[in-house]
Amino acid sequence: MKLRYVSYISNQAKILNEDHVENLLFQIREKNKKLAITGLLLLIQGKFIQYIEGPDEEIEKVYKKIKKDPRHNELVLLDSGFVNERQFKDWSMAYKKIDDVTVENITGYKNLELDQLFLEPNKGDKHPVLKVLYNFTKALAS
Ligand SMILES: Cc1cc2nc3c(=O)[nH]c(=O)nc-3n(C[C@H](O)[C@H](O)[C@H](O)COP(=O)(O)O)c2cc1C
Structure with a gap:
């Protein structure tokens, strides 16, 4: 079986409370x-x-649905490709809320520059946000 992966970043349509999440x-x-x-x-x-x-x-079908979901917008594809084995075999969807300090520590982007961090849509697999993603991939994957 060919295993595909996709990662993206998007804006929440409205701020979600814990119940929404x-x-x-x-x-x-x-x-x-x-x-x-x-x-x-x-x-x-x-x-x-x-x-x-x-x-x-x-993945193809679900990603199409996700892109149209009104709960978020301005979706930007970060990375996509194939893997030989799963990074998250025990997680139907792991979840983590991350604070600014953690993002800063991982990326080196200071608080005031965080907006800029999210405004770099054309960097593809060099996007700094991927550093954050892969940091947690390493931490959570089993
Ligand atoms: C941020 C976000 C992430 C989502 N992730 C997934 C996902 O991993 N898998 C999934 O099936 N649906 C996901 N959805 C929900 C889909 O957009 C869609 O509502 C869901 O697949 C149900 O579609 P259906 O009722 O037409 O089958 C996500 C939605 C949002 C807003």
Whole structure:
């Protein structure tokens, strides 16, 4: 089976409270279990950063749905490709809310520059936000 992955960053349509996040995660996890999709969702300063991995065709379909989801907007693809094995085999969707200091420590971007960090849509797989994503990939993956 070809295992595909996609990562992207987006803006939350409105600030989510803990209940909203719980509901979203519940929906995502139920569906991902059925589709054999695994991954990680990060929340940073009103942004989502998500990494999903799974069967090529399922990732294609789900990513199309995610792009149209009104719960977020200004979605920017960060990275996409194929992997030999899953990074998150035990997580239908791991989740972490990350504060500014942690982002700063990982990327070296100071608080005031954080907006700039998120405004670098054309860097593709060199996007600084990927540093944050892969930092947590290493920490959570089993
Ligand atoms: C930030 C974010 C991440 C999402 N991640 C997933 C996901 O990993 N898997 C999934 O099936 N749906 C995910 N969704 C939900 C989809 O956009 C869509 O609502 C869901 O797949 C249900 O689609 P359906 O009812 O048409 O089948 C996500 C939505 C948001 C806003």
